[in-house]
């Protein structure tokens with residue numbers, strides 16, 4: 001933290017979206033960014049080298065659920081774990097992988113055969129996710145799905161990404177750690193902070209360490225995921241705590 005405070009223009013601040021900037025809600029389509037987050041990110045962006053959101057959501061969805069984000073100067077959003085990039089109002093991405101629609105087409109029959117009728121499918125185009133949060137037994141449904149979904153993913157050249165009551169089938173070759181590492185190099189970062197809440201953010205924590213830069217890892221804490229808190233330098237209380245921490249940072253920058 002000291003390096004970030006001493007030399008803010010060399011700092012990259014990376015943040016996850018769901019569970020970090022946006023509180024967890026039962027229906028993924030009803031998620032909304034914390035109301036104070038866009039303003040805090042804009043203030044932060046005025047001091048640091050770069051603010052980047054690294055999310056499993058498609059870029060378009062993150063911007064739809066966080067409409068104020070489009071007004072944050074200099075913000076970069078890396079969607080689909082880094083496959084998509086939004087910057088200056090433009091999105092760049094490789095062509096979508098053919099395995100995703102094939103796996104998505106087989107999902108309803110698979111869920112039916114497992115007797116799982118209360119799980120929901122989120123088709124994200126470049127990935128497809130199965131959510132168990134609204135099932136009568138979310139943990140039981142998650143456990144029952146793990147192996148069959150891993151097999152379906154493998155059949156179509158995809159990998160499985162476990163998250164908070166969600167199992168996602170997505171293409172291999174990119175994760176939040178790789179995405180963050182590339183971004184740090186591109187920006188010649190001199191320090192880094194990454195804030196996340198879920199298992200997919202562990203790769204970004206690893207990238208902070210692997211960068212060799214002075215770095216801080218922050219967990220947006222929850223009772224649901226403990227693995228991240230164990231590996232974080234700082235644990236705050238969910239998105240409210242994240243916003244409060246970022247506010248403290250901007251206040252400290254304004255004082256110096």
Ligand SMILES: O=P(O)(O)OC[C@H]1O[C@H](O[C@H]2O[C@H](CO)[C@@H](O)[C@H](O)[C@H]2O)[C@H](O)[C@@H](O)[C@@H]1O
Nearest residue numbers: 017018024025026027028031055056133164166
């Ligand atoms: O990388 P992230 O920005 O953290 O995205 C990870 C997944 O987040 C979303 O699901 C999670 O949030 C939902 C809304 O609060 C919640 O209902 C669900 O239980 C959580 O797992 C999103 O729907 C997924 O596509 C993302 O991969």
